[in-house]
Amino acid sequence: MNQSIEVAKKKVRKEIKSIKETYSYPQKKEMSQPILDMLEQLPEFIQAKTIMLYWSMKDEVYTHEFVSKWAQKKKVILPSVKGNTLDLKVFQGLDNLIEGENYGIPEPEGSIFMEEDEIDLIIIPGVAFDKDNNRMGRGKAYYDRLLNSLSAYKVGVCFQFQVLDHIPVDEHDIRMDCVLYQ
Ligand SMILES: Nc1nc2c(c(=O)[nH]1)N(C=O)[C@@H](CNc1ccc(C(=O)N[C@@H](CCC(=O)O)C(=O)O)cc1)CN2
Numbered sequence: 001m002n003q004s005i006e007v008a009k010k011k012v013r014k015e016i017k018s019i020k021e022t023y024s025y026p027q028k029k030e031m032s033q034p035i036l037d038m039l040e041q042l043p044e045f046i047q048a049k050t051i052m053l054y055w056s057m058k059d060e061v062y063t064h065e066f067v068s069k070w071a072q073k074k075k076v077i078l079p080s081v082k083g084n085t086l087d088l089k090v091f092q093g094l095d096n097l098i099e100g101e102n103y104g105i106p107e108p109e110g111s112i113f114m115e116e117d118e119i120d121l122i123i124i125p126g127v128a129f130d131k132d133n134n135r136m137g138r139g140k141a142y143y144d145r146l147l148n149s150l151s152a153y154k155v156g157v158c159f160q161f162q163v164l165d166h167i168p169v170d171e172h173d174i175r176m177d178c179v180l181y182q
Pocket residue numbers: 054055056057060079080081086103105125137138139140141142143
């Protein structure tokens with residue numbers, strides 16, 4: 001990647017990280033609720049039968065109960081880290097989650113969900129987004145690689161302080177169809 005873009009992304013990651021640290025985990029959970037409420041009202045969400053979500057880490061929009069709740073009504077897919085790529089797996093309840101490789105994020109155990117074309121909607125966390133729906137992640141390009149092969153509607157979610165006027169982008173970065181924040 002272009003050196004100066006990489007440096008600029010690092011700077012943004014550092015700035016966002018220090019703002020995140022000013023909020024406690026309970027505060028971040030509370031701040032997540034209005035974002036999830038908006039998500040539930042999105043026509044694309046209402047219509048979706050199969051949704052890819054994520055199991056939130058402590059500094060992300062909190063999704064744990066949201067995943068469990070919606071898995072009773074829709075097919076919910078979660079990512080599973082496999083080397084440099086993400087496998088997709090169906091969420092089948094809390095008892096079915098195991099610690100993933102590398103980052104220890106809980107992920108479903110079991111077989112890989114191969115019907116990628118069935119995914120109607122993808123909810124994507126990010127470190128920062130901008131007004132043009134660009135997204136920056138944690139710097140491993142997992143989602144950029146995954147989104148290349150999927151045609152689902154892409155919704156970024158984040159806290160208000162993660163939306164900037166402009167973020168550094170390179171040719172790999174995949175733009176969201178919309179970004180929800182509060
Ligand atoms: N909740 C959640 N699940 C996810 C992702 C995510 O961003 N959020 N991923 C999206 O890709 C994949 C996992 N990728 C990850 C990539 C980096 C880090 C991480 O903690 N990075 C450190 C920096 C470590 C380093 O530089 O080596 C950090 O951000 O502090 C975590 C997950 C799949 N599952």
